[in-house]
Amino acid sequence: MSREFESLKSFHMLAECLSYGRAATNLNIDQTTLSRRIIKLEEAIGFKLFVRGKGQILLTSSGNRFYDQTRKIVQDYTKSVIDAKLLSSFNSSNLRVGYMAFAAMEIAPKHIANFQKKYPETVVKLSYLNSQNQLAALENEEIDVGYIIGPIKNKNFVEVNAAKERLVVVCAKDHNFQTLKEIPPKSLSNERLILGDLVEWNIFRWRLEDMFEKHGVNLAVSLEATSTLAILGLVSAGLGLTVYPESITSFIKNEDLIARPLQGDNFAIETSVICQKNHKRAAVDQFMDLLY
Numbered sequence: 001m002s003r004e005f006e007s008l009k010s011f012h013m014l015a016e017c018l019s020y021g022r023a024a025t026n027l028n029i030d031q032t033t034l035s036r037r038i039i040k041l042e043e044a045i046g047f048k049l050f051v052r053g054k055g056q057i058l059l060t061s062s063g064n065r066f067y068d069q070t071r072k073i074v075q076d077y078t079k080s081v082i083d084a085k086l087l088s089s090f091n092s093s094n095l096r097v098g099y100m101a102f103a104a105m106e107i108a109p110k111h112i113a114n115f116q117k118k119y120p121e122t123v124v125k126l127s128y129l130n131s132q133n134q135l136a137a138l139e140n141e142e143i144d145v146g147y148i149i150g151p152i153k154n155k156n157f158v159e160v161n162a163a164k165e166r167l168v169v170v171c172a173k174d175h176n177f178q179t180l181k182e183i184p185p186k187s188l189s190n191e192r193l194i195l196g197d198l199v200e201w202n203i204f205r206w207r208l209e210d211m212f213e214k215h216g217v218n219l220a221v222s223l224e225a226t227s228t229l230a231i232l233g234l235v236s237a238g239l240g241l242t243v244y245p246e247s248i249t250s251f252i253k254n255e256d257l258i259a260r261p262l263q264g265d266n267f268a269i270e271t272s273v274i275c276q277k278n279h280k281r282a283a284v285d286q287f288m289d290l291l292y
Contacts, residue, residue: 103147150272192240
């Protein structure tokens with residue numbers, strides 16, 4: 001708080017209390033400090049604010065006018081300080097994070113663990129949403145940070161590339177691919193694919209189909225599912241194979257499954273962490289700063 005505003009606030013308190021003792025107590029200062037502030041304010045504005053008599057003080061006519069003219073300034077400033085403190089308290093108390101399926105396996109958990117290690121007082125609330133729904137949730141201020149398929153290059157968002165992963169083919173261990181170190185894209189032309197549905201995997205499906213089309217391959221999707229566990233279960237049962245980011249390998253505990261990378265540099269997917277460019281939450285800055 002500036003010295004000028006301290007003096008102005010002290011003047012308003014004294015004008016309302018008309019007692020140096022009560023005003024000083026309310027301001028949590030001593031009477032000498034209060035008197036000094038009033039004197040400096042009077043010197044700055046060039047006229048007397050109070051008439052000092054025996055055992056009492058009264059506002060001068062100029063003091064009355066000055067009080068009326070500056071009342072809104074003091075009220076607005078005080079309200080701003082209170083609002084800022086409330087916002088700061090809210091900002092530091094929780095962080096709402098959206099994540100899509102692929103980020104849940106390895107990327108997001110590592111970031112959240114690092115964040116909570118540094119800011120243990122902040123409660124992280126997770127929401128499972130596909131990439132497109134996260135963009136809408138960010139715009140509606142329903143989440144603070146999102147993990148999406150990137151890049152999006154949207155001027156309304158701050159975007160940090162969190163990971164670039166190779167894509168792997170996941171199949172049953174007795175599949176012909178078990179002997180290969182890498183899977184040629186054209187090898188999938190005659191395979192039955194099990195993928196997340198277009199609602200769940202929307203952006204990933206579009207990117208995946210585009211990657212294969214560049215190699216002259218049209219993906220034949222035979223089964224769709226809404227969860228990673230369901231997809232892996234179907235693959236394990238020998239009903240087809242699937243394509244996932246490489247972090248799926250740390251998630252596979254089933255001895256009946258194997259994962260092999262796709263051949264070609266373009267078979268990779270990026271995960272971006274994004275937030276609103278004009279957000280007003282300290283916890284968001286704290287989280288995003290840890291990603292750089």
